[in-house]
Amino acid sequence: MSAKRLPGGRPQLLSQARHWNASCSFSTSRRLSSVDPPAASVAASFVSRFQSLGPQTRAQRIDANQLQLLTLTLNRPSLFPGSPSLSNTPTAPPAETSVPPGYHLVYFTPAFLEGELGPDGTDASYNPEAPFTRRMWAGGEVLWPRSADGKPNPLRVGQEVRETTRVLSAEPKVVMKTGEDMIVVGVEKEFSNDRGISIIDRRNWVFRKALPTPSAFTPVSTAPPSASHRSQASASAICTEGNTHSRTVVQSPVTLFRFSALTFNPHKIHYSLPWARDVEGHRDIVVHGPLNLISILDLWRDTRNNGADPTSVIPQRISYRATSPLYAGDEYQIKLQDEGDMTKVHILGPGGVVAMKAEIQG
Template sequence: MANATTLTDIMDPARAQALAVSLGMPDIADTMPPFFHQIYFWDPVENAGLGRDGHPKVGQGIMPDMGLPRRMWAGGRLEFHTPVRLGQIAEKTSAVDKTAHKEGRSGPLGFVTLRHDIHQNNKICVTEYQDIVYLNDPAPDARPATPPMARNDGEILLERSFSSTDLFRYSALTFNGHRIHYDLDYCREVEGYDGLVVHGPLLAQMLMLLAERALGPLTSFEFRATAPALHGEHIAFCLGTDGAMWVSGPDGRQCMQAVARI
């Protein structure tokens, strides 16, 4: 891939077990559960290279500067080709797949899609497309956008809340410095949230694990964040008879929608 970066990591079983414990999972075997690759391939940046939000500054590495101050993980698509083995070296190659500028209800938006390919033992294991959205700071008098409402015709696979400790652990394991997950003052005063935000990838991770438990080994998974879920809120993870999945908040809002395929 043009302008690609490549990272190599040993798939340390202890790190995977730490995530499993954090998520309330049983002990894992020698193959990595789906999406656990998020806790590997760290690419640390020195403090001077971080932006105000705790992310690495845009315009360095492969991340482009879209001219907007805020960014977040908006969704993604994954293809699972062959299991990643724990305790063995793997390689991740990343590159920008596409970029776009659009006009939203609250102003300009920038979209970047990254492609990540994970190889191990000369085989492609995972292909991932990661969608990132850039946006402006909220105006002081801005009204929150009205979130979509979740379906109510599915099976609830799990209900739980996430504490600030849960968010800290996931941030630490994924080496994610975004302050919306641990800095309450920053959440409220800069990015306009009412509380600490549950990581979109954490919600997607829970959906993937629940989908695999209910349906069997996944071949692909697609998800899109539609509204923030906040720490302490009672959240439901749901599966429809048509294979669709979603996450709903305590007020019935849809926080994420997804499709799992086996």
């Protein structure tokens, strides 16, 4: 993957950002000349503001309770195959338990008063200026660096961990289907423990123009709740054919609510049916992109554990991008195709529509 470099050699993730979307497609650089000037100026102002501030850091201890609750939210009775059940028990994972790939997403969550949130519930941590405040998680990549001996450095329960956040880029784009301006923001989060860097998490967020909503929102839809609101979360056994592994998944409204709570994510599209349907135009509440990322990584490690030390079942890298929304109650399939050290991933929603693509380097 190509990457520009920021001063000091820091990679700037841009190549995938030209193609990522969240239920929309947007232009490549050939269309940039048609981007509205305000979007370009807002993007430039955003980068200047955050890069002048420099990296933002904070520290947090890896809490066992958070790890237990995420495991149960994912409908997994135990953290690793053969480890004790975490369901309906006061016994949380013990100190030094390694955090599985992707589970770092329930730590270092945003901390805002409700009055500081946007109308759609999103926090304004790294928002461009108005009107580009309607945020969607479009994709990214996560890296787990290896030490000199070739081993990963997982986060562990009880560790004091430092998060360092940097703004890498902000680019104006145009939605192909509508001609609407938007801004793609690239952010990097680096997680370090006493052994050094554990995780590098680069995220691309799409910011579209805020939707016009009344100050006192009143649902306008009279459609009855969909069948999804009678569903329960489920995940099938792994099906393996040759070098392809698959798992069928259904996410329930309860799962989406619990995941929102654990990640302290108040974005209304994930729990408010009236907002998701009547304001945002979705047919139901939306499955979180980060939840799908964790589901992909869980399937990958489940096909490779074979009684091995769980701390060794950590990939070197995953890159991913969302291409279509999934909703509560949807039955969808996660498919992994191994090609040597590389695994190609597709999440297929109803009708075989591709909802997310990923590549994992083992």
